[in-house]
Amino acid sequence: MNVVVCVKLVPDPDSAGQLDATTHRLRRDLAEPVLDPGDEFGVEAALRLVEAHGGEVRVVSMGPERALEAVRKALAMGAARGVLVTDDGLGGSDALTTAKVLAAAIGREPFDVVITATESTDGYTGIVPQALAELLGVPAVTFATGVASDGTALTVSRQTEGGSETILAGLPCVVSVTAGVNEPRYPSLRGIMGAKSKPLDRWTPADLGLVEVVGAAAGQTVVSVTTAEERKAGEVVTDEGDGAHRIVLLLASMRVI
Amino acid sequence: MALGSVWVFADLSQGRVTTGTLELLTKARSLGARTVEAVCFGPEAVDAVAELGRYGATTLHLSQDPAFAELLFGGPAADTLAALVVEHRPDLILFAATHAGRDVAGRLAARLDVPVIANGLDVEAGDAITVTTAIFGATQVVRTEFGARRPALALFRPKSFPAAAAPGAVIPVVVEVPAVIRECHRRARVVDRSNEVAAGPKLEDAEVVVSGGRGIQEAGNFELLREVAELLHGAVGASRAVVDAGWVPYSLQVGQTGKTVKPTVYVACGISGAMQHTVGMRGAQKIVAINKDPQAPIFKLADLGIVGDALTVLRQLRDELRSRPG
Numbered sequence: 230m231n232v233v234v235c236v237k238l239v240p241d242p243d244s245a246g247q248l249d250a251t252t253h254r255l256r257r258d259l260a261e262p263v264l265d266p267g268d269e270f271g272v273e274a275a276l277r278l279v280e281a282h283g284g285e286v287r288v289v290s291m292g293p294e295r296a297l298e299a300v301r302k303a304l305a306m307g308a309a310r311g312v313l314v315t316d317d318g319l320g321g322s323d324a325l326t327t328a329k330v331l332a333a334a335i336g337r338e339p340f341d342v343v344i345t346a347t348e349s350t351d352g353y354t355g356i357v358p359q360a361l362a363e364l365l366g367v368p369a370v371t372f373a374t375g376v377a378s379d380g381t382a383l384t385v386s387r388q389t390e391g392g393s394e395t396i397l398a399g400l401p402c403v404v405s406v407t408a409g410v411n412e413p414r415y416p417s418l419r420g421i422m423g424a425k426s427k428p429l430d431r432w433t434p435a436d437l438g439l440v441e442v443v444g445a446a447a448g449q450t451v452v453s454v455t456t457a458e459e460r461k462a463g464e465v466v467t468d469e470g471d472g473a474h475r476i477v478l479l480l481a482s483m484r485v486i
Numbered sequence: 487m488a489l490g491s492v493w494v495f496a497d498l499s500q501g502r503v504t505t506g507t508l509e510l511l512t513k514a515r516s517l518g519a520r521t522v523e524a525v526c527f528g529p530e531a532v533d534a535v536a537e538l539g540r541y542g543a544t545t546l547h548l549s550q551d552p553a554f555a556e557l558l559f560g561g562p563a564a565d566t567l568a569a570l571v572v573e574h575r576p577d578l579i580l581f582a583a584t585h586a587g588r589d590v591a592g593r594l595a596a597r598l599d600v601p602v603i604a605n606g607l608d609v610e611a612g613d614a615i616t617v618t619t620a621i622f623g624a625t626q627v628v629r630t631e632f633g634a635r636r637p638a639l640a641l642f643r644p645k646s647f648p649a650a651a652a653p654g655a656v657i658p659v660v661v662e663v664p665a666v667i668r669e670c671h672r673r674a675r676v677v678d679r680s681n682e683v684a685a686g687p688k689l690e691d692a693e694v695v696v697s698g699g700r701g702i703q704e705a706g707n708f709e710l711l712r713e714v715a716e717l718l719h720g721a722v723g724a725s726r727a728v729v730d731a732g733w734v735p736y737s738l739q740v741g742q743t744g745k746t747v748k749p750t751v752y753v754a755c756g757i758s759g760a761m762q763h764t765v766g767m768r769g770a771q772k773i774v775a776i777n778k779d780p781q782a783p784i785f786k787l788a789d790l791g792i793v794g795d796a797l798t799v800l801r802q803l804r805d806e807l808r809s810r811p812g
Binding site: 248253323324325328329347348350353355356357358359361362363364366367368372374384388389391392393395396397398399407408448449450451452453456459460463465466467470472473474477480484485486 | 599605625729743774776
């Protein structure tokens with residue numbers, strides 16, 4: 230089973246993000262970039278499929294040169310090889326452009342399953358997996374909370390607004406996984422050392438035959454970025470046994486009791 | 487440039503039109519469009535006709551093909567919608583940012599090669615169509631203008647707009663459309679489905695939400711939150727951390743990847759206040775936070791912050807609420 234996993238380098242989600250005031254793009258200089266924590270679940274799901282059914286895991290990413298770090302981490306976890314599509318012209322890409330680039334990179338070789346997170350931690354549009362599946366001409370089994378396979382099809386449990394459902398999906402298909410779908414492994418020391426000798430390619434959109442894909446120039450333009458009105462912090466008190474009573478007073482003042 | 491048709495992709499949940507859909511119709515009516523129309527797919531779609539009309543849809547493009555329930559929904563729905571778009575050429579299609587809304591909008595954008603904006607909070611239509619989104623845990627507000635390609639697609643977080651019925655009831659013109667399903671979508675079938683039945687008010691409609699995070703310590707302690715929520719006629723919510731840990735189902739999750747709530751009072755118990763969570767609850771009228779860590783970011787948002795053990799405070803709160811007269 231040949232599994233592709235999409236990963237993204239994002240600013241550390243524990244630090245506050247910011248857009249550049251003039252370019253309206255993500256300031257990548259402020260926070261230490263990391264492999265999107267959501268993607269670790271995708272890498273783990275991919276590795277488990279291959280461990281059970283053979284084949285290999287290929288990692289695909291789009292981003293600046295530094296995104297090689299995200300690909301390397303996936304390689305250290307156990308993926309066989311990786312590719313980064315990188316080009317200055319891709320900066321500020323919207324969800325559809327991202328999907329086009331990923332689809333072009335993935336479609337260069339046959340695949341059985343493409344695994345992504347449900348959304349990136351920084352952009353969180355949550356529509357790249359679906360757009361990617363459309364471009365690849367396959368179903369998108371999104372919001373997966375469990376992935377199992379007999380080697381010829383996938384059985385995926387997924388979230389819905391009202392509860393859950395189980396999908397039996399033939400191959401090939403795209404699966405987007407939620408955090409919690411599995412317990413991602415830590416890269417072992419051997420994995421980290423081994424990752425350095427694994428194949429890691431760097432492609433440009435032109436290498437993929439994409440001539441008209443230009444990140445920020447796609448069908449939408451940011452016209453302004455402003456700081457949202459802050460909520461003002463109120464009273465913070467240490468509980469001296471009267472904390473619950475203070476809450477009751479607030480509830481009463483809001484007439485909900 | 488006058489706006490032609492605005493379409494709303496109607497979400498159904500257990501045969502009922504979702505509140506998010508009604509919010510979108512309400513907003514669509516205010517945009518000065520030539521027509522406001524709705525699209526609804528699924529075996530129960532006919533149940534939605536009256537409600538969609540009450541909220542201002544003058545035409546409803548509807549398919550009751552059982553395949554929409556038997557197959558994974560997103561692919562067939564996007565294919566069917568794409569065929570309608572090519573035929574009718576709406577200028578703007580609004581989607582609720584639900585699982586189904588994202589599945590359909592994401593595919594449709596790629597299929598038609600048209601731009602899509604996710605996480606919308608507001609939309610204006612003047613010389614251009616402009617969508618407002620909030621990023622980085624709603625600390626910054628971005629306005630994005632669509633280019634000339636149509637239709638423009640936009641997804642909105644539930645609770646972005648109030649829902650109000652249209653003045654004067656309309657029975658929409660119902661146009662039955664054939665389901666369009668490519669072969670690849672026939673190989674992703676639903677083999678099981680379950681809906682959760684919750685007691686008390688729905689999380690997104692509750693006046694009071696009592697939410698728990700890691701500080702609740704273990705799954706069993708959510709019973710205490712349920713007791714307090716019940717005494718307040720409210721609903722229980724949760725942070726992503728405890729949902730991912732399997733303590734409570736996803737349907738309770740509040741935040742970026744969960745529900746958006748705007749209750750009168752939100753009580754955050756043992757929740758640190760990561761941006762992923764606060765984006766879903768910062769619209770509450772009053773926020774109460776209980777957390778052991780005085781540095782927890784949740785206290786920056788709280789109207790009342792209690793530094794202490796969430797379980798201890800909740801037990802006392804339960805007891806005091808029980809002892810209140812009537």
